[in-house]
Amino acid sequence: MWAMIVKEFRQLRRDRRTLAMMIVMPVVLLIVFGYAASFDVTTIPTVAVGPQASQAAHLLGKPFDVVDVQPSQDRAWAEEQLRDGHAAVAVVTGNGQSEVLIDGSQIFIAKAAIASLSAIAAKAVASGAATGGQAAAAAPKVTVLYNPDLTTSDIMIPGLAGVVLVFVGTIITSLGVVRERQSGTLEQLAVMPLKPRDVFLGKIVPYFAVATLDLAIVVGVGVTLFGVPFIGSVPVFALGALLFLFVTLGIGILISSVSENQGQAIQLAFMVTLPQVLLSGLIFPLSSIAIGVRWISYLLPLTYFNEISRGVMLRAEPLTSLWQPFLFLALLGAIVFTLASLRFRSYLAPAAPRGGAGSPHSAPSPATSAAGAPAPGTAR
Amino acid sequence: MTTPSAGRRDWWGTDDVSVRFGSTLALDHVWFRAEPGQVSAVVGGDGAGRTTLLRCLAGALAPTSGQVRRPGPLATGYLSAGSGTYPDLSVAENLAFRAAAYRVPPETARQRTAELLARTGLDKVTGRLAGQLSGGMRQKLGVIAAMVHSPDLLVLDEPTTGVDPVSRADLWLLITRAAADGAAVVIATSYLDEAERARHVLVLDAGSELASGTADQIVAAMQGTLTVTSTRPAGEAGRRAWRREGRWRVWNPDSAPSAGDGGTVRPDLQDAVTVAALARELARSGAEGESR
Numbered sequence: 001m002w003a004m005i006v007k008e009f010r011q012l013r014r015d016r017r018t019l020a021m022m023i024v025m026p027v028v029l030l031i032v033f034g035y036a037a038s039f040d041v042t043t044i045p046t047v048a049v050g051p052q053a054s055q056a057a058h059l060l061g062k063p064f065d066v067v068d069v070q071p072s073q074d075r076a077w078a079e080e081q082l083r084d085g086h087a088a089v090a091v092v093t094g095n096g097q098s099e100v101l102i103d104g105s106q107i108f109i110a111k112a113a114i115a116s117l118s119a120i121a122a123k124a125v126a127s128g129a130a131t132g133g134q135a136a137a138a139a140p141k142v143t144v145l146y147n148p149d150l151t152t153s154d155i156m157i158p159g160l161a162g163v164v165l166v167f168v169g170t171i172i173t174s175l176g177v178v179r180e181r182q183s184g185t186l187e188q189l190a191v192m193p194l195k196p197r198d199v200f201l202g203k204i205v206p207y208f209a210v211a212t213l214d215l216a217i218v219v220g221v222g223v224t225l226f227g228v229p230f231i232g233s234v235p236v237f238a239l240g241a242l243l244f245l246f247v248t249l250g251i252g253i254l255i256s257s258v259s260e261n262q263g264q265a266i267q268l269a270f271m272v273t274l275p276q277v278l279l280s281g282l283i284f285p286l287s288s289i290a291i292g293v294r295w296i297s298y299l300l301p302l303t304y305f306n307e308i309s310r311g312v313m314l315r316a317e318p319l320t321s322l323w324q325p326f327l328f329l330a331l332l333g334a335i336v337f338t339l340a341s342l343r344f345r346s347y348l349a350p351a352a353p354r355g356g357a358g359s360p361h362s363a364p365s366p367a368t369s370a371a372g373a374p375a376p377g378t379a380r
Numbered sequence: 381m382t383t384p385s386a387g388r389r390d391w392w393g394t395d396d397v398s399v400r401f402g403s404t405l406a407l408d409h410v411w412f413r414a415e416p417g418q419v420s421a422v423v424g425g426d427g428a429g430r431t432t433l434l435r436c437l438a439g440a441l442a443p444t445s446g447q448v449r450r451p452g453p454l455a456t457g458y459l460s461a462g463s464g465t466y467p468d469l470s471v472a473e474n475l476a477f478r479a480a481a482y483r484v485p486p487e488t489a490r491q492r493t494a495e496l497l498a499r500t501g502l503d504k505v506t507g508r509l510a511g512q513l514s515g516g517m518r519q520k521l522g523v524i525a526a527m528v529h530s531p532d533l534l535v536l537d538e539p540t541t542g543v544d545p546v547s548r549a550d551l552w553l554l555i556t557r558a559a560a561d562g563a564a565v566v567i568a569t570s571y572l573d574e575a576e577r578a579r580h581v582l583v584l585d586a587g588s589e590l591a592s593g594t595a596d597q598i599v600a601a602m603q604g605t606l607t608v609t610s611t612r613p614a615g616e617a618g619r620r621a622w623r624r625e626g627r628w629r630v631w632n633p634d635s636a637p638s639a640g641d642g643g644t645v646r647p648d649l650q651d652a653v654t655v656a657a658l659a660r661e662l663a664r665s666g667a668e669g670e671s672r
Contacts, residue, residue, distance in 0.1 A: 184462040188464040191453060193452070193453035193481065
């Protein structure tokens with residue numbers, strides 16, 4: 001047994017990445033996720049509209065954070081603010097009873113808002129009883145929009161669609177290139193008359209097709225089995241999913257091209273996937289995540305896909321108000337794809353021995369590969 | 381030298397190629413020619429530079445200096461060390477992928493694949509996954525996959541290593557047939573009996589040329605004589621002796637009278653290569669001795 005233990009330690013010492021994963025990662029993960037793991041809602045972005053908007057805004061204490069007061073605007077404008085994600089709560093004042101609109105697609109914020117409103121109302125009733133009992137009539141009507149029953153599955157399934165895509169896109173794709181390396185076929189690919197672009201796209205397209213099918217199934221099951229509403233535009237959702245898929249597949253290929261074997265690829269893919277599940281706003285509201293960790297959320301593609309999928313499916317958010325997540329996804333996609341294709345290109349170019357005078361990219365042209373001048377007339 | 385067939389180059393190969401990996405000189409000014417219609421063999425011990433040379437020829441590795449002459453990727457066939465086939469694809473699927481990647485027209489591919497499969501006996505296992513084939517069968521698949529597009533230059537890295545004698549014979553039939561069809565075939569091998577069948581042999585040792593030419597030329601170029609003894613000679617002659625087929629062969633560089641009880645033998649390629657390596661080793665240790 002001792003021999004076995006020694007052998008295992010020796011192997012572990014050689015695989016530095018695994019060793020680093022085992023020692024550093026638990027600490028990093030605990031710190032990051034410890035700060036992220038919070039359902040506590042401390043601020044609720046709120047708008048107030050109608051003639052008594054200012055008074056209403058004044059009445060709202062913490063956790064409501066009044067971001068906009070528009071006495072000249074009406075309920076429709078307030079609803080738009082909720083739909084487009086500018087606010088989670090809107091107070092609509094008018095001649096009669098006031099109304100509070102709550103965005104039910106942000107489930108924890110909505111629940112916190114309802115709880116806070118009840119507390120305010122209770123306080124008002126108590127003080128109203130003391131002063132003559134007018135306040136009870138002034139208690140606002142609460143309307144939860146987009147997810148009126150505050151059903152968890154309604155907000156989880158659009159996000160889970162993204163998680164499924166992350167799994168297929170990143171983890172499974174990351175095994176693709178490294179498998180070629182391990183089976184010894186990468187060198188064959190490198191000398192074949194295939195352009196790196198063809199190999200790259202040839203690698204991605206099958207996973208892309210499978211992931212698209214997966215997405216359709218997840219959304220279909222969500223809508224039919226769990227009754228998740230899909231009230232927005234399918235093309236906008238599809239466009240978001242397409243962009244998101246490009247990013248996740250690109251990450252998969254990138255991981256694959258920096259890994260020596262499938263074990264390393266899986267480790268890296270896991271390191272990229274886990275933060276996406278925990279930090280993207282899928283489980284914990286983004287606003288509840290500590291600022292020191294929240295910036296990571298904004299580097300993760302799933303964060304933007306969540307915004308798009310929830311926005312489109314539950315709130316029918318139009319493309320015009322979703323331009324930010326679309327833009328960030330496109331930016332991430334461009335960066336990841338450029339890196340992945342550069343890595344891939346150098347992967348497939350004839351290896352240049354290090355320390356020599358040879359040009360690493362001189363060889364794939366037909367006929368002659370040379371460190372010196374090419375021989376004349378060697379082309380067929 | 382044979383005249384090249386029309387439309388093909390007179391030779392492919394390397395001109396003064398060196399390859400350096402960090403501080404290791406893997407190939408040291410190597411000149412090598414592979415002519416159409418012929419089989420050329422690159423032989424040498426472990427770490428001699430055979431695979432490096434073949435990778436340069438196939439276009440998988442750019443030389444540090446010197447020049448590689450080879451046809452374009454479409455006209456080059458390459459079997460890398462290992463079979464280079466996908467273990468999770470069937471025999472037929474592996475060949476179909478290779479044919480498509482090399483843009484072989486479907487009808488031609490069908491005929492060519494059927495012919496190669498029949499010639500290797502793999503036609504009975506076309507549906508079997510490459511990973512489930514025996515070692516010999518997988519090597520055969522690797523070789524026919526490399527030649528499915530009828531390349532002008534066929535580069536095969538140790539196609540027969542680890543293969544049983546019957547499969548080796550089959551593979552050699554394939555290889556010589558490819559050469560007869562006009563391809564310039566280059567094989568790396570550690571079997572000198574195989575190298576003897578090649579038209580041209582390059583012997584590498586520690587990255588540089590030890591000997592080259594036809595097997596006969598290499599044997600003829602051997603200096604000195606060989607004697608056979610039943611026991612290892614004592615003293616300095618022992619350093620020039622090696623065991624072969626149960627007896628000791630002793631190299632006498634200056635054709636001095638035999639240092640043993642046996643008679644003089646006619647050297648073959650294996651003897652000539654061993655002697656060349658021995659001569660280099662003795663010269664090196666002699667030089668080191670002098671410099672001390």
